[in-house]
Amino acid sequence: MTLPLVPAQTGGATDPTGFVQSFIESLGVGASLAAPIAAAVVFIVVFVAIYLLGRVLVTPLFGRFLDRRDLDEHAKRPLKKVVGGVIVFIAIGIAFGLAGFGSILQSLATVAAAATLAIGFAMQDVIANFVAGVFIYTDKPFRIGDWIEWDDRSGIVEDISLRVTRVRTFDNELLTVPNSTLTDGVIKNPVAKDKLRMKFVFGIGYEDDIEQATDIILEEAEKHDDILDDPAPSVRLTELADSYVGLQSRFWIANPSRADFVRTRGEYVTDVKQRFDENDINIPYPQVDLSGGIEMAGPVAEAMARGEAESD
Structure with missing residues (x-):
């Protein structure tokens, strides 16, 4: 062979x-x-x-x-x-x-x-969501466990696939969001970094002492264990409204999460409010302008007009 x-x-x-x-x-x-x-x-x-x-x-x-x-x-x-x-x-x-x-x-x-x-x-939408999913994996705008906000919605990311992202809202609702929705718009990820700055406006009366109120706001921020000393808290006068003077407090927390955000802000605002009460600093109620007349039309106005004519 x-x-x-x-x-x-x-x-x-x-x-x-x-x-x-x-x-x-x-x-x-x-x-x-x-x-x-x-x-x-x-x-x-x-x-x-x-x-x-x-x-x-x-x-x-x-x-x-x-x-x-x-x-x-x-x-x-x-x-x-x-x-x-x-x-x-x-x-x-x-x-x-x-x-x-x-x-x-x-x-x-x-x-x-x-x-x-x-x-x-x-399958244009499916392909668009697939491509968006690849970008989410590579760009990493958020991860599982992150608290994100987009449009008028917010929640905790529970799962990311190549087509959809599943987000659990703070009302315990599960949202299945197409990936293209998250990549086409602006996504806010408050917990992407190690620190998060928070802001809150305290309204005091025009007759109250601004310096005293500022000192109280700063002291309560410095006393709170979860508020960072560096960067230091700050207070700025930001608003002169109809019924109050607005003092905006800016402070930072470390390793933020949605739970930390809500709890820390709530405790801090409560402490400042108690100190305001102790020092007779007023937080004015909102004032609503009710001036002006009320104009009525239709059958009710005609009946009232007939009644006035008969009384005359």
């Missing part, structure tokens, strides 16, 4: 399918049967080789890239699946080409392009 030492040539390039076919024919298999067997063998070998190469080289490299981005494990999982799908797609394409299925591959590419176009028009 003589084995071919030189692979078959196709268009000046080595043809692995022809090489395998020649080897199979040398084993006594007919040419009509050897050709499809050779193509199948080349397809399987090339696909497995490229797939394993991708899993051994590309997947770990991509995993290290995600680690450098400091992504959470839940965020890495779907992105790794996308990369795995791309590796499979590339392996199939190359295997088709080397196995001599170029015409089939070209036909499949044409069908896939047409199908992709049709699916793209039909």
